[in-house]
Amino acid sequence: MNTNTIKAIAFDAYGTLFDVHSVIEVCDELFPGQGTRLSQLWRTKQLEYSWLRALMGRYVDFRQITEEALIFACRQLDLPLDEAYRKRLMEEYLMLKLYPEVSDVLPRLTAWKRTIFSNGSLDFLLPLVKHTELEQHLDDVISVDDAKIYKPHPAAYTRVLEVLQVKREEVVFVSSNAWDAAGAKSFGFHVAWLNRTGQTFDELGQPPDFIIHNLGELLPILQKQQ
């Protein structure tokens, strides 16, 4: 990779900048002892539903997918989800926590356009960006919602090119989600897989260009190659 040509860094949001498992605390408050199980199944189904709806050609926005995944997870785990609980848990998605290093690292990457590129629709994502005070460190927030298709479909990643007016090889995409990193690599982005927790990369024939263990490792890699 020749990073002289890099113009933009696109960050995945959920699981990469924002910890989706921030919801465990409230899950545990509402359903004592079930927080971790519920959070994990909720996330698993959220991703599955985004892939399945994209394949079926039945797009609905990420808020709805997230809510439907929550409903499924509670049914599967036999947890009584009334309307108040549902509302409370869905609101948690607008208040996810940043991973600890994010606020320190983003301000140091001003040599490039910094953007979020996410499955989340803007009405779902922007309150989170605002709440975590990331706005000041971002040049743009891009959603697949305008393309009405989810990652890893190429038409989703194309949104980054359209919005930023850059070429594929001018983008470094950063994601903690191996499937998303593979999809971006397949699309033609340079890819850094952010492996915070010792995960195994997916066998999809699309290995990432870099593996980093926290976001702080990104800057030296980009500088070193210039």
Next chain:
Amino acid sequence: MNTNTIKAIAFDAYGTLFDVHSVIEVCDELFPGQGTRLSQLWRTKQLEYSWLRALMGRYVDFRQITEEALIFACRQLDLPLDEAYRKRLMEEYLMLKLYPEVSDVLPRLTAWKRTIFSNGSLDFLLPLVKHTELEQHLDDVISVDDAKIYKPHPAAYTRVLEVLQVKREEVVFVSSNAWDAAGAKSFGFHVAWLNRTGQTFDELGQPPDFIIHNLGELLPILQKQQ
């Protein structure tokens, strides 16, 4: 549903007619105590990879997907998979067991064309059909492989119409996989979800027409409606 118009019954293969977890025994022999975990992760990743590759536009056949899912699962679980083990486990996929009622029920459904419709490519699927002696009870075995796309993409289900020369509403599709049942319903088939083990149906806005608990319940349902 008016089943007077039904001309064909299409059965999903893996998880519906054939028990994918038949592999547990050999998994356990090779990796003592790890059989169930390995089998579950192997299956989970097999499905994920079929969806992700379909979305990425990176089709490879189901044998390769199955093998890549096995490689991932062993890496993730820290199980040493050498070439002999890999070969042995992949061969198990050609010797999966039928669910107990299948051999009794299929011969009683001769009023309709009976076909398998599967993600499996024919070279992967036909040895299994032969080994379980299902050939005599089937009019056809249809694979998505000719469309080079996986379920639940509509182009996959379209293969059934092309091969059997029937219309969507003339087909009953039977699957134990909720996501597959939802995909078939979205496509326009009549759908029977075969829920053998008390699963929860997916929240994808595509409920099945019927829920059955073993394959034997299919015949009275189809007869009753005639």
